[in-house]
Amino acid sequence: MKLTADQHDRSAAVLLGMACGDALGAGYEFAGPLPETTPVSMRGGGGFHWVPGEWTDYTAMAVPLAIAAAEGGDLRDDSVLDIVVAHWVAWAKSAPYAGVQLGAVLSGSEPNADSVRRGAREQHDRNGRSAGNGSLLRTAPVALAFLGDPVALAEAARLVSELTHRETEAGDACVLFGLALRHAVLEGELDIRVGLSALTSERRADWSTRFDDAERERPADFPGNGWVVQTLQAAWSAITYARGTDAGQVRRAIEVAARGGGDTDAVAGVAGALTAARWGLEAVPTTWRHLVQGWPGLRGVDLVRLSMQSAHCGTVGGVRADEVGLQRTVKLRALR
Template sequence: MTADQHDRSAGVLLGMACGDALGAGYEFAGPLPESTTVSMRGGGGGFHWSPGEWTDFTAMAVPLAMAATEGRDLRDDAVLDVVVAHWVGWAKSAPYAGVQLGAVLSGAEPNAESVRRAAREQHDRNGRSAGNGSLLRTAPVALAFLADPVALAQAARRVSELTHCETDAGDACVLFGLALRHAVLEGELDIRVGLSALPSERRADWSARFDEAERKRPADFPGNGWVVQTLQSAWSAITHTRGTDAGQVRRAVEAAVRGGGDTDAVAGAVGALTAARWGLEAVPTPWRHLVQGWPGLRGVDLVRLSMQAAHGGEAGGVVADEVGRRRTVKLRALR
């Protein structure tokens, strides 16, 4: 990997968590005027988040990132058993885990097969499971499989299906993961880059959904608790804040928040994608210093997890070289 690719990979989880935490204070509050100033104010949705605290979306990504830092294969049920055990333990004291996630994790044993079975039962009972609860946890999956897009798509879908059985959820995770990979490796935002990884009969529908996102604004997708509209809202925010500078991270994340609805999910997806495009230093400094959450981590910890996940546990894959020294300086700056 080049120095720029290292930098972009280092910012992915931090960008996601910052978007998540920024959106947490505005969840379900409705669209806001474009002139409205938004901040990491906490609260939101009646869940009493602390200022800068990330929500369930980032919390569920952390155990996957930790497994990736050890070079574990996220397609392996033995690895996922450990991840799920963390999720089940977390859900016992979590302020909120989403309707689908809460139902699945509260009634399951702490292993992959048990939650997968509980997810299927919940899906069959309600006839749907296409919420966005599995989307953001694809970010560490993307980092773990930067070198293998086929394995990335497999892992993204497998991890999603632990809690969300519906095809839309799996498709969205594949598309999001491959877009993150492309942004890190190529320095380009392209939500359509993963369309070829979907079954051919579903590609046209997803392409049309992204066409719609480019025509409309984030507020035009009020059902963005549905994973399809989450991704549409996120892509709309990115599309309408495009530019040639790293300020897009702030602009796009704030646009996502002003769009209303499930703001933590949409802004988290935007934060991950734009940080994957523009790199660690593009994440606004005040956000970096304030962001924090389960299990007692801060922004600097997410940067380390990103670096190590992208290199299978090797300390960012850049120890003892110039890139490694540059990353160390940036990590100190985050303290």
């Protein structure tokens, strides 16, 4: 499978759009909802005193996956995920916030995939739930890594989600988000329902109804958006409300999401990733592109490079982790 120039451009924008939404939304987390006329900006601050333009835990968790994908690693392979998880565990020790579910799982686990899975299962069994939104945005590099294979994409999205979030709702949301990103990159269309066929018939009906609700409501009508279902609903609501036939939809959707209140960094990150996947690099405002930055010392241009490399491997075919060689391992282990 060979990408066209337009598809290359759209794929390059995915992680950047996500990070910009995340960073802008961070300054408004739990501060809303805000009136529609309220100006919003990438101001930083918020409950965790983010630097202006700094992305949060959502994008940080995606970075090791993006590097692994960019180096040709198979994100379904535990030898790749072991390295990714090791960086998650190390990152969580100094992160300002890692989410309730993520923090509980990562803080009590050894730095490997099996240990984290066991921790997630134990956490789920204790609480009876694990459908927070912590695994959702890190699906973006998974989508890029499997642009050429939607079946493998759905499998990998669920597997990566289940590392920390065992509940079916979380896996469903990651599958739907990942397949919607793939569709936006390849077809230049926004369609959150494109992945419904990858779910069971019962789950498909539930999610279809949820998306119907999202298209009738505003983001502020989903105040429980720390729950992954409402995160995806609120993001789709923001995109629907910001609908248009021009690239300004990226800015509009992110700003609408940030005004919606609640977990605005997650909601705006989802909206940013999807709309950037539809409209491409030039649709992401220049000031945002220059300002966005975060763990582990990366900037917007680095995310663009990782997106392009991940999409390349996701279309020409990646290689197994044990065939990638020392270079990828060294790069991953260099993260701090």
